[in-house]
Amino acid sequence: MVRTALGAQGARLNKGPRAGADYVPALAVVVASLLALLPIVSDTGWWPDFGLLMLLGWRLLRADAWPAWWAAPLGFANDLIVGNPIGLSVAIWAAIMIAMDILDRRTMWRDYWIEWAMAAVFIALSEIAQWRVAGLLGADVAFNGNTGPAILVGVLAFPIAAYVASRLDRWRLGR
């Protein structure tokens, strides 16, 4: 054991969090928002809201990924990058943080399926809010053509975001 502590394979010891580990989750969300800049020109809006998926992935993984109020500036960045009406993600993401705080107090037990179900509810509410705001701005599109498929795609894509968040969490904590 002493040899392990001294030896070359001591890679498993003395490994604390990486520098800037506190900011990795927030950065991951901004990078996910930046995925909206991919040069995809699509006729349909069925692609998921990457920033929201990453936010949910982190928040369901850890309650202390960032101070809750960071959701508001992160949402503002998302609005600017994606081109949403400004304030939409700010309000939705802050509301998700509050809802998650309340859910954390109420739920006694959580497993993977419950987390996925919670994420599904948040993704659906967010897409519906986006759809209603678009309607208020003069683009009253049919639910089936756009929002329905977008919710489905977002819910199915959530496990990928959750996986990326958990891998990043292990990496930033040096485990």
Added chain:
Amino acid sequence: MAASAGSRPGWSRRAQYSLFFSFLAVIAGLAVGLILLMLSLIAPQSYAAVRGAALDATAPLTGAMREVATTVTGLVSGAGNYWDAANQNAQLRRDRDALMRRMVEARGILEENQQLKAALQLRERSRQSVAAGRVVGSSFGSPRRFAIISVGSSDGVQVGMPVRAAEGLIGRVIDAGSIASRVLLVTDRANIVPARILRGGQPVISTGRGDGTIDVRPLEVGKNPFKPGDIIVTSGTGGLYPPLVPVAKVVRLDDDGAIAIPIADPSRVSFAVVEPPFEPAALAAAAEQTDRTP
């Protein structure tokens, strides 16, 4: 797994306070978000500068990635063109001969048209384009249909100007940064284009459906005037869009209108050309309309 216990800081008064203030701050964040959103809904133009700056910051990134994507796709489709080249060649030759005959006919019609117009003393304003850029990105995760083009106010682009490609109409500018702008596509629900059927010239209204198709309805209620395959062109009514620009092709009829697909597919067009409004006075009207529904 038990629920994460991050929200119970233990006995530390300092940790409890910081958690409490963080909770107050997120509620403040929610309030600020709602206020910003209300402002976006009521007076969207108040964010024009911020949105333009964000476009300028992000569009070069998309543009660079677009170049890479185009090169890779070009390599793949370029290789594909060599496959079955002899048959393709023969087919193209037949098409070219057919088009040549049509072109001669068209030239005859054009000259006749010019003579008739001269006889009627109609004035044709010379049309100059403002700028030409590439379509670099789109709003692929939203119910709105926007595209980003790589020209902005430094090239003379202003909010409200119509955008077209060689194939047909793309939309109109709704946000102009200095090097990039956002275009409201004809497939967006909020984009209403006064148009007519090329065959017969009956006036129709074209509205996007948000899912890549366009809803066309006749202005006069009565018998459904559409047939599958009809070409819809702009009518020039309203003065924003120039007349006779192809908009869409009818694919399916419904009870009193038809569903059409846009002729200029923004993901395929190589260049998007920004033009001045057909009637210069229409720019002010378009800006006013954008104020209400961006």
